[in-house]
Amino acid sequence: MHGLKPYLVGHQEFAALYRVEPQMIGQWLAPSRRILDPATAIVVSGVRYWPLGFATRFGTTTARFRQVDVRVTEHLTAEQGKGWMADLGDELPAIVGQQEVMELFHLPSQGTLATRIAAGTFPKEDWLLSGSRLWLLETVIEAVPALRATARSLPWEVDETVAATLRSGTYSGPGSVVLTRGRHARKSL
Incomplete structure (x- = not known):
């Protein structure tokens, strides 16, 4: 790399x-x-x-x-x-957004992650593109000790299966597909 x-x-x-x-x-x-x-x-x-x-x-x-x-x-x-x-x-290396991060840590709600981001206790994004934050998977994984140190109740355990699928490009969980909207939505079904 x-x-x-x-x-x-x-x-x-x-x-x-x-x-x-x-x-x-x-x-x-x-x-x-x-x-x-x-x-x-x-x-x-x-x-x-x-x-x-x-x-x-x-x-x-x-x-x-x-x-x-x-x-x-x-x-x-x-x-x-x-x-x-x-x-x-x-x-490209493995790149994640909020949906993939939630799946990686099995977070209970998007609010949990949003609160961490807003408080500045989640790693700074690697990209801010079209209004969305993106991170290298490795940026997020390297931050696990700091996330655990400031956690009250969440264990911040990485699901290694999810991490492996993200690295290999075979991830098929939440956020892996674009939801078609508009007049072409019916055609994609």
Whole structure:
């Protein structure tokens, strides 16, 4: 592994790269248009994210060439800190959001995690993309001793089976799929 986190984008950042509204990304993903293949994204807590390398190359792969905004690319890399430019989802380390964290520790409610995050006693997110916090799985696991030290009643025990499926890319628990909304929802059933 690279030892650094990969650069990622969510819907809002992807849209900014091409100077379009965030809703356009959904339109590009729509089955009727299929400009952007959903398989190019990873799914974390039910939301799609793309490696920045793929996102910046995307405009050259479409029938109608789209110019990427280099300033946005520079801003995103600066904002995300020291990292590396991944191109494919299978190059990425295990990345988790709140739903995966809840499953990893079998937390009783999302409020338990939200309280920890708000109090600053949960590790700082590795990414804040499109309004969502994401962490490297290893960032969360390395924080277990500190979580236990400040816990009143929760054991903060890592479910090693969940951790293994997250690492191998075979996780199928809560947050592993995007819930389709809108007019295409019935077609996906």
